[in-house]
Amino acid sequence: MLKRLFTKRKVPVTFLNYNGKIVDTTLFDQNNYDSLRKNGITISPINIIHSASIHYTGRFDNSMALRFINSFIDIIASVKNTTNNGDGLLFSDEESNEFQTKSSEVIAVGICITITSNLFNISRNTINLIEGSGKRCDFCFIKNSLQYYIESKGRKVDINPAIKDIFKKKSNYNSISPKYGVISHIPRDSSSTKVTIVDPDFIPEEINKNEKIKRLFLYYSKLSHMIGFWRLAELLRERYNKISEGFNYTDFNNKPLDYDNVVKLGRRISISTKDISFDVFMAKNSQHGFKKQVGEFTSLFLMEAKLLEILEQQYLDELLQYQINEQTILHNDKAFSIQNDGSVFAFLLTEDIDKHG
Structure with missing residues (x-):
């Protein structure tokens, strides 16, 4: 049980220049960026659950503990066994579509938080969930006293609609447009999880x-x-x-x-x-x-x-x-x-x- 949950898996990361918009790398920790671009990120299922713990919304709005227990159960049943550190991150296709959708949300949030902390070399305590209803981005983070927005998406199949939605949100909701979008492709067909990062235009605001x-x-x-x-x-x-x-x-x-x-x-x-x-x-x-x-x-x-x-x-x-x-x-x-x-x-x-x- 512990080995299955704590063994590190490799998740490839692609920085995608989309429709002529080149990913701005100036905010990145350059060593971490080079490592992510070349080697992807290594992460265990337990790291994903841990990363999602504060920001996963899920059910049980009035109880952080019950919300997390719910997400914990969602992920732990989906993880496929692996034998070696560095193997791909695979999730089961045996659960119902509803269950897979719920677990994919938790997985995507956990991966997004982990990559954001690593890529920008910031503490996770500077990453905040954007509260409220309506069409908005998922998270904001602070770096060098400036605030940026980030959108997390998880998809089992084609990620192109998710990428288009991120750029559409930028044009329709400019004040809350994402500085970066992190899209996790989480197939349930024995293929490994992959991540794509895109970068719509955005002007950050100063945070005192x-x-x-x-x-x-x-x-x-x-x-x-x-x-x-x-x-x-x-x-x-x-x-x-x-x-x-x-x-x-x-x-x-x-x-x-x-x-x-x-x-x-x-x-x-x-x-x-x-x-x-x-x-x-x-x-x-x-x-x-x-x-x-x-x-x-x-x-x-x-x-x-x-x-x-x-x-x-x-x-x-x-x-x-x-x-x-x-x-x-x-x-x-x-x-x-x-x-x-x-x-x-x-x-x-x-x-x-x-x-x-």
Whole structure:
């Protein structure tokens, strides 16, 4: 089970000059761009699920945990076995069309977030879901204090209509047009997944420090819910709302959040690997946090301990600069997907978790 989910697969990436519009590479990290163009991206199914966790909309709008459990189930049943690192990323064609459509959405979002973070050399915490209804792009991200939009699409068959739609959206909805479009071709006919990137014209807008902090509050509010720190999530959301109402981030800088009184409503667990410590809050209310039994393992979301301290103490200048190295760690008795926003998706033996309390 762990090997199937954590084995890295190779996904080719094509940068497509469409209808005379040449892909602008000036924003890219050039080393990462060269690597993606030549070698594609290597990614495991668990990396995809992890990447989609914050931004996948799906069902259960009022519960991040239930939404993620739903997406987790959608993907885990679709992944085909592979024997070696570097094999192609294949998904099953045995499920119903409805199931395949749902899982393709999660897969496309996870791949898009991963490529965006890598290609632009940005932390995932600078990538935000564009909320609201109507025809709009999926995500925005900040680089060098400028905001760009990005559109994610996943298709089982022909991707050309998806590419045309991205450029059509640019002409019809200029104010929210995508700077880049990431289209994942996810066939269900034993062919490997591939990605195509296109680049409509777009003029970015400048984002100030106050707005950056506000978005980080929202991002980590969502992540805190996934990790079970529901009260921390509420307090971060409150400060997000305050800035939206006109407060300045300096009103909260270095002013700690107080939520110690929630200890009696669950238990805080610390887990370490490779000299990095991570925390999770096992709330008694199952609506808080992601926790799912998978065979003899329990899958959990965790947060890097230093990041948790930054959020609790509201060291906001540190929060703006926060980023850790991404890595995937696989052992016989545990496995970790660590991403640069400080989130960790872990599989741990259930009996080991039970020892904590």
